[in-house]
Amino acid sequence: MTTRPVLIASAFTLGILGITLTFFPQEVLHSFTQNYDSQFAPITLQLMGALYFGFAMINWTAKGTLIGGIYGRPIALGNLAHYAIGALGLLKAYTSDINTVFLVMTIYYSLFAMLFGYLFTTHPAKKES
DSSP states (O other): OOOHHHHHHHHHHHHHHHHHHHHOHHHHHHHHOSOOOOTHHHHHHHHHHHHHHHHHHHHHHTTTSOOSTTTSHHHHHHHHHHHHHHHHHHHHHHHHSOOHHHHHHHHHHHHHHHHHHHHHHSOOOOOOO
């Protein structure tokens, strides 16, 4: 399996999420809730945006390498942990609050969790010359 499209798609979407959360935390908060009392909520979203953007940069710079095997294993494992844990959290949020945004994000995270799980557990095939 070619890992380049998976890494590019992951980098693109995480980059968009990261930039959105970094520069527009109040707008994101207002779209989900009308009143938030915590002064830490916007900075928490900005830090989360920085994490997303950092992950996007890792995936973007690794797009040319072969993920799987011994050298790309940390990238596959980090992405697998992020997407699997995120999918479970979003599934819990979706079941407690039926929301279209949570449904779309749950599907997205589940898909990438399966893709990175596959990449983590398989060894890349050698090309025959």
